[in-house]
Amino acid sequence: MKITLLGAGAWGSALAIGAARSGSGHQVTLWARDGALLQSLRDSGQNARYLPGFDLPADLQLSGGALAALPQQLADQDLVVLAAPMAGLRGLLDALRGLNVPVAWLCKGFEADSGLLGHEVLAQVAPSLRAGVLSGPSFAQEVASAQPTALVAASAHAAVRDALVAAFHSRSLRVYANDDVVGVEVGGAVKNVLAIATGLCDGMQLGLNARAALITRGLAEMTRLGLALGARTDTFMGLSGLGDLVLTATGDLSRNRRVGLGLARGQTLAQVLAELGHVAEGVYCARTVVQRAGQLGVDMPIARCVVAVLDAQLTPEQAVASLMGRGPTAELPAQS
Secondary structure, three states: OEEEEEOOOHHHHHHHHHHOOOOOOOEEEEEEOOHHHHHHHHHHOEEOOOEEEEEOOOOOEEEEOOHHHHHHHHOOOOEEEEOOOHHHHHHHHHHOOOOOOOEEEOOOOOOOOOOOOHHHHHHHHOOOOOEEEEEOOOOHHHHHOOOOEEEEEEEOOHHHHHHHHHHHOOOOEEEEEEOOHHHHHHHHHHHHHHHHHHHHHHHOOOOHHHHHHHHHHHHHHHHHHHHHOOOOHHHHHOHHHHHHHHHHHHOOOOHHHHHHHHHHOOOOHHHHHHHHOOOOHHHHHHHHHHHHHHHHOOOOHHHHHHHHHHOOOOOHHHHHHHHHOOOOOOOOOOOO
């Protein structure tokens, strides 16, 4: 297959390394918009800025250039993967709107200005594209080092799902197909907010009981929002729901978890983000999650408390008191 990944951050670089490994048979290109980064990749043979310590395969092609030139450059590809953060998705989709090639994005979250998920941005900008999303529990460093990982390829188009499986399924990376794009995207977005909450919980040393309760009730919040947006329940029991939530909420490589840990130590949000040095999507989409939930009449008390802590309206201790002081309720809706 001919595969191009647009965006040379940690995740795009890790997937490019995996797809271009010896024996894959794929022709893989990693595209960087930043000319200085592109030159660094060529000179060092590594992505020292975003994924240090991992050599780029000798067969991996490196390219760059203007967005306007992309449709012509990509016309002969079998798959194009958008490896930009959520803030860059709209511009890339707009640049590719006439492309007749399967496209998938990797970003997780809601667009800050519009409050839309990726598939909703697609519907506005490039509705004719055959597109989808590749998501699931995954840290870039572990994928780059070929540690066992499982992802989910979600699209309404079988050709997109099949292309993602063919491109990335390997001995170290399993890719499962799913047609519930809404569920996969909601899981990928909301788990980042819940990971901040779990970081707060662990940073305050509230214990393993509290962590388990928070993750479980967070999954319930995620599912309620997803169902209100048209997702299927079973998707949240899968890789992009429960799987990604557990990884991001408990893994030491999770940037969103580290945000919660820093806030629990008494740091300001600005201090935490400066120390982090990378994007933590949960910080940017937490307010949108709560806003979308409010518009749909969906109760998300954990997410609301995260927003209040991020906005310095509540201390972590006050947020815990707020959650624990809520009135009793049934765990599951009554069966009719």
